[in-house]
Each structure stands twice: as C-alpha cells, then as structure tokens.
Ligand code: SF4
C-alpha cells in the first residue's frame with residue numbers, strides 16, 4: 001500500500017493509504033474516542049458519533065471510524081467544534097442509559113464510561129424520558145440488560161462473523177429500538193450457543209456473563225469441601241486483568257490467589273486434558289480400526305456441542321463420546337479422589353475456572369451427572385475470578401508463585417497445556433495416537449502442521465508409519481459449517497476433526513478478559529488477533545518447558561488407570577468419563 005501525507009492538528013504524518021481516519025490517527029499516536037466500531041474495524045454501523053473530527057474542506061464533521069484518509073488531508077481532532085460534538089454525542093448516549101456504574105460489573109472496563117470521562121460529558125445534559133428496557137437472565141451463560149445498551153451493533157456483527165448465526169439483531173424502530181434475539185426472545189429460547197463472543201465485544205454492561213460467584217460463596221458458607229480446577233487458557237490471560245503485558249503466564253500467582261480465596265485444593269485441568277486424550281485417542285483408534293463412525297469430531301468445546309445439537313443433530317454420532325477435560329476431572333474428584341480422602345461426593349463442591357461462558361451450561365447437562373450428582377457445581381470465567389480476587393483485597397501482583405496441589409492429580413503433560421489453543425486438542429491426541437500406533441514417541445514431539453490456525457479451516461494429512469490420518473480444524477461455527485456440510489453430503493475425506501466454538505479456541509473464549517486496544521502496539525492493525533497469538537504463545541512455551549509432553553507418559557494418569565479405571569475406554573471409564581448428546585431446542589433444562 002502506498003504512503004500518503006496527512007496532517008493531524010497541524011502536524012504532518014505519513015500513513016498507509018486505505019486506512020480510516022480513526023486507524024491512521026492511532027498509528028500517529030492519537031486515540032480518538034470510539035464506541036460502535038470494534039478495534040479491527042468489525043462492525044462499522046457509524047451510529048454512535050463519538051468519533052467525530054473536522055476535516056478541512058468536508059461538509060460538517062465526519063465519523064472518523066468510517067471516513068478514509070486521503071493524500072493532503074488536514075484533520076482536526078482537538079478543535080473546539082470537534083471536541084464539543086464528541087461530548088454531545090456521548091451525552092446523548094448517557095441520556096438514555098441506566099447509569100448505575102457503582103453496581104455495574106463492567107465498571108473499570110466500560111468503554112462508555114471511558115469516553116464519557118475523556119470527553120468530559122455531563123450525564124444530565126439531555127435528561128429526559130428513557131426507552132422501555134428488557135432484562136434477560138434465563139440463559140445459563142449470559143445476561144442481557146438493554147438499559148445499558150448503546151445500540152452499537154458490535155454484538156450483532158460478532159455473532160454473525162464468528163458463527164453466521166445472526167442470533168442478535170435490531171428490533172423495533174426509532175426510540176423503541178433495542179438489540180436482542182428475534183422477537184425479543186430469551187437467549188434460552190433461541191439457538192444461541194452461549195459462546196459469549198458477543199459479551200466479549202460489548203463496550204458496556206449490556207451483555208455480561210451469568211455470574212456464579214454467589215454459588216461459590218454459598219458452598220463456602222455451607223462448609224463444603226470446595227475444590228477448584230483451572231483451565232489452561234485462564235493462566236495465559238488472567239494477568240491482563242492485573243495490567244500484565246498480554247501473553248504473560250501468571251500460573252504461580254493464580255494458584256496463590258486461589259489458595260487465599262479459601263479453596264481446599266487447587267488443581268490444574270491439564271490433568272483432565274491428559275485423561276481426555278487417553279480416552280479420545282483410544283476412541284479414535286477404535287473407530288479407525290473397527291469401522292466406526294468417521295470422521296470423529298472433538299467434543300470438548302460446549303459452544304460447538306450446543307451448535308451440533310441445534311443445527312446438525314443428524315451428525316451427533318460423529319462427536320467423540322468423551323466428556324470435556326474439566327468434566328472428566330470433576331468426575332474423578334467426586335469418585336477416586338473422594339474415595340481416597342474418605343469424603344462423600346455430596347460434600348464436595350467442584351468449581352471450574354474457565355475461559356468460556358458455554359461451560360456454565362455444560363456443567364448443568366443431565367448427561368454430565370453420575371448417579372444424579374453433577375461432575376462440576378459452578379463455573380466461573382477468567383473475568384469472574386479476577387473479580388473475586390479484587391473483592392477479597394488480594395494484591396495479585398504482590399503474590400508469591402505457588403504450585404498446584406500434587407496429590408493424585410498434580411502431574412500434567414505439555415499435551416494437556418496446549419488444549420487451550422485451537423489445534424491443541426488435535427496435536428495432543430496425535431502425540432498419543434502416534435505412540436499407540438508405532439510403540440515409540442514421535443521424534444521432535446510436535447505436530448506443527450496443525451498450529452497457527454485462526455478462524456477458517458486448516459487441514460493436514462499425517463502419515464504415521466503408513467497409516468494416513470486426514471485431519472481438519474475449524475474454530476467458530478461459520479467455518480465449522482463448511483466441514484459439517486461436507487460430512488452431511490457424504491464428501492468428507494477426514495478421519496479426525498477438531499472444532500472449537502470460539503474463533504482461535506479457548507484463549508479467545510467468551511469469558512476471557514476484555515481486549516483493550518491501548519495495551520497493544522500502535523502499529524497493530526488486528527488487535528484481537530494479536531491477543532490470540534500472544535496468549536497462544538504463552539501456552540506453547542509452557543508445553544516446551546514441560547519434561548513430560550505426551551498424555552500417556554503422565555505418571556499420575558498411569559496410576560489412575562492402574563488403581564481405579566483399568567484401561568482407557570473401560571466400562572468404568574465409560575461410566576465416569578463419557579457422555580451422550582441429543583437434539584435440543586433451548587436451554588430450559590437448567591437449575592435457576
Ligand atoms: S455500562 Fe458503563 S456507564 Fe453504564 S452503568 Fe455500567 S459502568 Fe456505568
């Protein structure tokens with residue numbers, strides 16, 4: 001792209017042609033307030049008008065998020081006219097906004113509050129009538145509160161771009177306009193997969209996760225044995241909540257914080273990931289060798305499982321019957337661990353810390369109970385954990401590094417760590433399948449051909465001593481749909497497919513910290529892409545540091561099979577670690 005000359009507030013700069021004024025200004029070191037456009041230009045409805053600037057020769061003020069730069073352009077960000085116009089735009093948004101900032105979970109991360117502060121907007125400048133509002137807390141994963149919605153449309157764009165689902169849209173006209181599922185239905189009565197991608201991009205508190213912190217509090221009060229397990233993607237992003245650079249793993253401090261919050265045991269879900277690989281790898285080999293249903297599709301992303309149950313129920317036999325890692329580990333805590341510690345499963349309360357809002361539904365599935373007892377009792381997101389840490393007054397950055405509890409479920413392999421990245425489940429499984437087929441470890445250990453995928457579809461043919469396994473990966477339902485339609489049409493050439501609900505996998509899950517553009521280099525055009533990449537690197541580097549890098553070499557996994565489960569896919573393993581699926585129409589089968 002050619003460079004062009006522009007002026008901002010009287011100073012000369014060279015920028016790449018084709019950018020919007022908003023993007024070009026950022027490259028030159030200026031932050032123009034913006035709300036309705038997302039960092040990478042996703043969603044440009046141009047509705048909020050908080051990004052107005054003056055352009056010499058243009059008629060009136062222009063929306064910098066939509067207006068392209070041109071050679072010789074002279075832009076005024078700081079003229080009185082532009083500053084007043086931006087302030088008025090924010091004041092208009094505030095005039096129809098439920099401003100209970102003190103109680104709002106978005107406070108501290110709220111982009112509306114940020115632009116109100118920057119523009120010095122007066123909250124009561126246009127005080128008047130408020131439009132009718134809608135509050136939906138029936139769905140397990142998310143809450144919608146239109147009293148805080150600024151109609152920016154980011155959620156609408158994200159759901160459509162990631163999944164092609166179009167769950168959210170504008171309803172009504174004029175002052176009565178609101179954003180929600182069709183006919184103002186609850187998320188619980190729509191084909192929403194509870195992924196939380198819309199929550200992640202919402203600039204205000206209009207969309208939030210359905211918090212389960214109160215359930216954890218109640219369990220402590222009831223004197224339960226409260227045990228926590230944290231997913232790999234959490235440690236790669238939790239630091240962002242405490243102003244660490246993106247991609248800083250904070251495993252040791254996270255464990256120390258969990259102990260200070262009062263959890264009796266602090267476990268890593270990586271152990272459960274290793275267990276999943278033992279079961280899933282064995283299941284795949286069984287299907288390959290005994291003419292089972294192929295391609296087999298991974299089942300550890302509950303957003304994807306929800307989508308399959310809604311939209312592709314004819315393909316449910318393709319899903320691996322394996323529970324996801326935290327559900328497997330929960331089942332082991334309430335059986336083997338309970339037995340070893342002589343504690344009744346009813347007295348144990350398992351909390352999973354997850355990057356995912358869909359896990360809040362998963363834990364409530366009837367098919368994920370053993371003898372009527374759920375494997376997992378509460379799911380909190382990375383953001384909720386950060387909230388609990390702040391609420392308890394724990395100074396995260398001052399914490400020492402501590403280690404996981406080591407009894408029974410303390411060991412984990414590098415294969416378990418990379419579960420959080422798209423392609424990670426596939427690579428972890430291939431490491432074990434390679435060993436099972438050849439009786440030796442793969443030289444160099446890794447399968448880099450299934451890495452580096454970010455949305456879209458990636459495929460590879462893996463030749464293991466003459467056995468060719470065709471694999472494919474997709475994350476986000478828009479790309480998964482292509483692979484699923486091929487299967488439906490009988491044209492799929494794959495043996496094994498990994499599908500993740502969120503684009504980029506769990507590191508970009510709907511429960512991860514909100515992406516803040518100001519923390520990233522100004523040259524970065526695709527801000528969310530950089531977050532995914534940096535968080536993924538944090539996990540790949542942890543894999544490289546592990547002495548054990550294949551699930552089957554985890555000594556505590558070997559011991560669990562020797563002492564309790566027998567063989568992978570044994571009767572007992574099936575009873576505790578496998579599940580089933582059924583077509584669905586909503587999320588009304590949950591405890592409220
Ligand atoms: S969304 Fe933002 S401005 Fe609105 S109540 Fe919450 S913190 Fe305050």
Ligand code: SF4
Nearest residue numbers: 159192193195196198
């Ligand atoms: S949770 Fe996911 S599927 Fe549901 S509306 Fe939001 S983005 Fe769409």
Ligand code: SF4
Nearest residue numbers: 149150152153155202
């Ligand atoms: S719910 Fe959030 S993201 Fe969606 S339109 Fe409203 S403010 Fe924007």
Ligand code: FES
Nearest residue numbers: 035036048049065
């Ligand atoms: S950010 Fe430009 S109009 Fe909303």
